[in-house]
Amino acid sequence: MVYIYKTLVSNQLLFILLLVSVLYFLLKLSSPNLTRSTTTLTPVILHDYNFGFERTCSDISNTSSDLIQQICHIEQSKLTPLHSRTVLVRDTSRIRYYAQRDLQGWQMFYENIGYKVVEPRFSLTPPDPCLYDVLLCMGLVLQDQSCVSPQDYPRLAPGQRVSQFYGMRQVLWRKDSFCRTMKSVFARIPKRVSTDFLFDCWVLPNDLEDLRGVMHGEPDGLWIAKPRSRGEGKGIMIVHNLAELYEYNLLGSVIQPYLDRVMLIEGRKFDLRTYVLVTSINPLRAYFYKEGLVRLASELYNKTGNSKTQFLTNTSVGKLVANINDIVWMYKDLIKYLRKMNFDGDLLFERVEEVIVKTLLAGEVGFHKLYQDTFPGYMCENCYQLLGVDVIIDEDLNPKVIEINGIPSMQLSHDLGVKPDPSKPYTATKFGLLRDTLNTLYQPNTRPHQLERMIDKLGIGIVPSTCEEQHQFCVTNREFAFLVDSQREFFSKGMYKRIYPTQNGDLYTDLLTHTHKTIMKTADDKNQLTTYKLHHLMTLIEIYNLQNH
Missing domain, CATH: 3.40.50 (Rossmann fold)
Known part of the structure; x- marks a missing residue:
């Protein structure tokens, strides 16, 4: 009887062992490595409810594991001032x-x-x-x-x-650079990648003949002419035809079609000034500040009118003829208004975040080429930039990116020389934005024990020291440093929301596949790092972070 019982138990154990082996083999076949193209990023459930390690690098001892020591060395090297702060x-x-x-x-x-x-x-x-x-x-x-x-x-x-970031004006900031970059990247994009978030654009005089044909086909169209490199609404004009481009000497401008079905607030045009902190351009790390400015035109919109204050939403223009408090809302005011009009404000901002990420990912192609030609092997790892990304909304709640400003105003009050009042929403927003920007950049907040646990659960090894056959992902030292920086920023971001990397990585896989192929066509080093190469891993890390924290 005892013999029969032992035999049954042994057979059950063998069956369980065989089943585990088969499952492990299938998992290995289906798990992508860092260079494999993935069209769908399937979320992996990684719940770890007993995950209680909140200690930072300042709490660790010399007896900690080699991996924890390495993590904290990376943090220390990035955050230790060298020249008297x-x-x-x-x-x-x-x-x-x-x-x-x-x-x-x-x-x-x-x-x-x-x-x-x-x-x-x-x-x-x-x-x-x-x-x-x-x-x-x-x-x-x-x-x-x-x-x-x-x-x-x-x-x-x-x-x-x-x-x-070196070259920001050459790639995304100047209006002519933005136009050329977007047209170049999206010219041969697969049809499944939507480009509806971008305006058509023409940089004159080079694109004059193309524009002539388009204008001829749309005799009733409105067009907006912008100086290539000026800001704050200076020099912008609305034109109706090609003759006005000659009449007003606009042949050095960037031309875009005027958004016809624009959403209005109480009869006035508006746009969103969003604040986006980019802490790495390659691979991309970007954060969206949860509060910003809703900029309203100072006059009621009239498509057939010719007043700048009906068409332009720049506060530098509007405050010349209106009280600044009447033409600037906060995001919370907009969400409240949209709710009253039966629109989904949360959906709008999800769409806004998505189009901003697509814009930044498209810019990676230009940065790669510029950096390869200027300082091969370096990708501005010491750089960060706070951007002002301007977005306009159509009647169907679809956002379009207008332009990127590399020096958004950090003025603490509406007017120069006026003492800032922290109780006012405008000043409070700037205070929070500045505080959270510096915390994200400089707060020593890596949780090394949590990161060590995550590395173990996701199966991450480091080339060549700890990468073994059982690891699902093998990263270089540079890629590992990117991962450590990402985790430190994740715990320090305050009112910033990380919009890339994101748990919704599926949204960008097709675009990243395209940009990676474009970069590799001219790359001297075919093994150089791109956002695409870490895309799948960083998506899984974001899923893990949001599930466990």
Whole structure:
């Protein structure tokens, strides 16, 4: 009897072992590695409800595991100041325009975290990198040359920061650059990738003949002409035909069709000034601030009118003829209004986040080419940039990206020289934005034990030291450092929402497949890192983070 019982138990154990082996084999076949193309990112359930490790790197001891020591070394190298916690200000504009507008806020919040802010006498010669821990780049004139010399970028220490991505004006910021980048990337995009979030555009005079044919086919159309590199609504005009382009000397402009079925608020046009913090351009890490500005035109909309204040929503234009409090709402005001009109405000902002991510991912192609030609092997790892992305909404709640501003106003009050009032929504938004930006960048908040657990559960190994056959993903040291930075920022982001990487990675797989192929066509190093290569892994990490925290 005992023999029969032992035999049954043994057979059951063998059956269970065989079943586990088969399941493991099938899992290995279906699990993608970092370079495999994936069209669908299937969420993996990774619940770990007893996950209670909240200790940061400041709490660990020398007896911690080698992996935890490595994680904390990466954090320390990125966050340790080298030059007396010095923030150096570089304003290349006339009469210190941007410093007068924005420096009060940046200085207040940098000093709150123990940095000193210094603005030396201006010189066209870029400052010695040994003079600063942080370089605040302001202004438009010769930005890429007079803030940091291109040859100095790769020489920066891991703990040094520059508040701009080299080449942002050449790829996404200038209106003509934005137009060319988007047209280039999306010209041969698969049809399943929607481009409805972009306006058609023509950069004159090069695209004049193409525009002539389009205008001829739409004699009743309205067109918006914008100077290539000016901001704050300066020089923008509404035109009806080609003759007006000649009449008003607009043959050096960027032309876009005017949005016909634009959504109105109480009869007035509006757009959204969104704030997007980019902490890595390759692979992409981007954060959307949950509060921003709803900018309303100062006059009622009339399509047949000719007043700028009916068409333009820039606050710099509107406040000349209206009280600023009447033409600026917060997002919460817009959501309340949409709810009253039976629209889904949450759905709108999900769509806004999606089109912003697509825009930034498309820009990666241009940055790769520029960096390959300028400093091969370096991808501006020391850089961050707070962007103002302007978005307009049509009657069906579909957002379109208007443009990207590389120096959004951080002015703490509506008017220069006016003492900021933290009780006012406008000032409170800027206070929160500045605080959460610096916390995201500098807060030492990596949870090494949580990260170690996640690495184990996702099956991540590091090449060549710990990558073994059983690992589902093998990452390089640079990719691992990106992962550590991502986790630290995740716990420090405040009112920022990470919009890439995201748990909804499926939305971007087709676009990333396209951009990766485009990058590889001209890449000198076919193994260079792209957002696409980490896309699947980072999607799983975001799913894990949101399930467990």
